[in-house]
Amino acid sequence: xxxxxxxxxxxxxxxxxxxxxxxxxxxxxxxxxxxxxxxxxxxxxxxxxxxxxxxxxxxxxxxxxxxxxxxxxxxxxxxxxxxxxxxxxxxxxxxxxxxxxxxxxxxxxxxxxxxxxxxxxxxxxxxxxxxxxxxxxxxxxxxxxxxxxxxxxxxxxxxxxxxxxxxxxxxxxxxxxxxxxxxxxxxxxxxxxxxxxxxxxxxxx
Numbered sequence: 001x002x003x004x005x006x007x008x009x010x011x012x013x014x015x016x017x018x019x020x021x022x023x024x025x026x027x028x029x030x031x032x033x034x035x036x037x038x039x040x041x042x043x044x045x046x047x048x049x050x051x052x053x054x055x056x057x058x059x060x061x062x063x064x065x066x067x068x069x070x071x072x073x074x075x076x077x078x079x080x081x082x083x084x085x086x087x088x089x090x091x092x093x094x095x096x097x098x099x100x101x102x103x104x105x106x107x108x109x110x111x112x113x114x115x116x117x118x119x120x121x122x123x124x125x126x127x128x129x130x131x132x133x134x135x136x137x138x139x140x141x142x143x144x145x146x147x148x149x150x151x152x153x154x155x156x157x158x159x160x161x162x163x164x165x166x167x168x169x170x171x172x173x174x175x176x177x178x179x180x181x182x183x184x185x186x187x188x189x190x191x192x193x194x195x196x197x198x199x200x201x202x203x204x205x
Contacts, residue, residue: 003050004188015078015108016046022107023069026100032069048189049075052133052160055185055195059085060130064112065119065146066137067092067101072162073133074104077112088112089129091122123149135162140170144178144201151201159198162187167194177205 001013008016020041026032049072059080064073067090080086090105090112092098098116105112115125129150134143143161144151151157163170171182179202187193 053079062088065134077110080111141174165192
């Protein structure tokens with residue numbers, strides 16, 4: 001099996017397939033993603049989310065903000081299982097979604113845990129963090145504010161944020177309050193979309 005042109009092991013493929021089946025089952029009663037995207041689950045959500053780990057395939061500790069239906073947090077946790085190292089802390093305040101995430105992690109034996117708390121309070125529960133991910137959560141300025149407790153404290157912590165076609169406007173707005181290094185990774189799934197890799201974050205105002 002290949003995702004985004006990269007080979008995926010049989011074990012990881014099986015875990016992803018099990019996750020997809022669980023997702024479809026739970027999505028019938030819980031609004032995990034926009035209903036209009038359910039028919040294209042593999043491309044719109046699983047392959048898209050896989051790009052985060054494929055960009056940064058290291059056995060490190062992640063914090064996934066606003067994990068929702070598990071994108072990209074559960075997908076990253078599944079890939080980490082193959083490395084037998086690393087961990088994903090999934091932050092999701094909605095208790096029904098948090099219950100789904102716990103079930104998904106348990107049944108796929110993925111390397112992650114769920115924190116059913118507000119993002120603003122998560123830093124008190126999660127100290128170690130080398131990378132932060134978020135998808136469909138907030139604009140870049142808001143994401144940097146959420147990430148600041150980890151990224152300002154640890155210079156080696158990086159952010160990986162999915163963004164759509166208006167990402168340049170978000171970057172310009174964020175640079176009004178923040179200084180940061182930026183890499184733009186073109187999406188292999190969504191035309192005109194990117195994954196923004198942010199490092200060396202500093203607050204200006």
